Amino acid sequence: MPKVKTSALITDIKGKDGGSVWSRNLGGLYFRQNRNFGRKSSIRWNKQRNSFGELSQVWRTLTANQKLAWNNAAPNFPTVDAFGNPRQRSGYETYMYLNGTLKAIGIAILTIPPAPEGAQDYELPQISITGGNNVTITWPVLVLANRACNVYAGAVTSTGRSFNTAKMKLMGTQDAGGSNSLDITVPWVAQFGALPSSGRLYVEIEGVNTTTGEHEFKQHNFIDIGIAPTTGIGYMIIGTTFTVT
Incomplete structure (x- = not known):
């Protein structure tokens, strides 16, 4: 299994490539086989995949003005990428992010983007x-x-x-x-x-x-x-x- 020692030009690598995935342990960065490549399946996984599919179908029924509203609201819900750098979601990603959370706990989804309120931090369990x-x-x-x-x-x-x-x-x-x-x-x-x-x-x-x-x-x-x-x-x-x- 190949290992990688990064330099000042490359400090980290993340993500998957075909049947392999970049990973890290105490020994450093390495490239390993993705054991779930092409065959990941469980009750929870299938439920989540179906949920995202249903949300995506609803997105396609939204009007142009509704989609524009989600695009305009996206900067209000920033995120970070795999390296921890700030990243702005698209309108579609914002719609999926918020509604995926609501759907998972049985609450009606949103077709109009909300104003940001923040969530509650419950500290260490x-x-x-x-x-x-x-x-x-x-x-x-x-x-x-x-x-x-x-x-x-x-x-x-x-x-x-x-x-x-x-x-x-x-x-x-x-x-x-x-x-x-x-x-x-x-x-x-x-x-x-x-x-x-x-x-x-x-x-x-x-x-x-x-x-x-x-x-x-x-x-x-x-x-x-x-x-x-x-x-x-x-x-x-x-x-x-x-x-x-």
């Missing part, structure tokens, strides 16, 4: 496991009106595994109502089976604006199951470990 298998996610900030908090979790891995956002599954959404927690026991067990007695469980939370479709960057944390309380190093964040009780 905390995980507690009680009774041996009851998993509850909490965050410091209460969910306000017209806001929601999406909670994601992955399967329990070995404690040496790093965080992988591609493995996270949506466990549920806490709607407005002043709460700052969500019990994910039932959806987690349905997705991954019985909670093991040891290993690392990663979770993510994401603030969503249920009026505009805007959302904050996801924040993640982990819990090391079966290890006495201590402080551990997570992937780019500090994780706290707890004992299963």
Whole structure:
């Protein structure tokens, strides 16, 4: 497998090329086989693909003035590219970005672009496991009106595994109502089976604006199951470990 040492002219490479993908680990930048090339399929993947297809069909029915309005609104919803540089979305991308969020949580989509309001930042999530298998996610900030908090979790891995956002599954959404927690026991067990007695469980939370479709960057944390309380190093964040009780 080839490896690359970049110079002052090239500092990073990202993206896919056919059946291969640029990736990075502790050893640096390398080019690996894309194991999902041409055959990625799961219930969640198919659902998301169908959802985007439905949104795209609605876009094609919009009038020229409606599409122009989305193009004009695009600068109000900036983003960053794969390298972290500022990038302006097109009108179509803005429409898909906002409505994709709303559709995923069961809210009617927008045909007219909204004024930006921002989403709510819930800060770092905390995980507690009680009774041996009851998993509850909490965050410091209460969910306000017209806001929601999406909670994601992955399967329990070995404690040496790093965080992988591609493995996270949506466990549920806490709607407005002043709460700052969500019990994910039932959806987690349905997705991954019985909670093991040891290993690392990663979770993510994401603030969503249920009026505009805007959302904050996801924040993640982990819990090391079966290890006495201590402080551990997570992937780019500090994780706290707890004992299963």
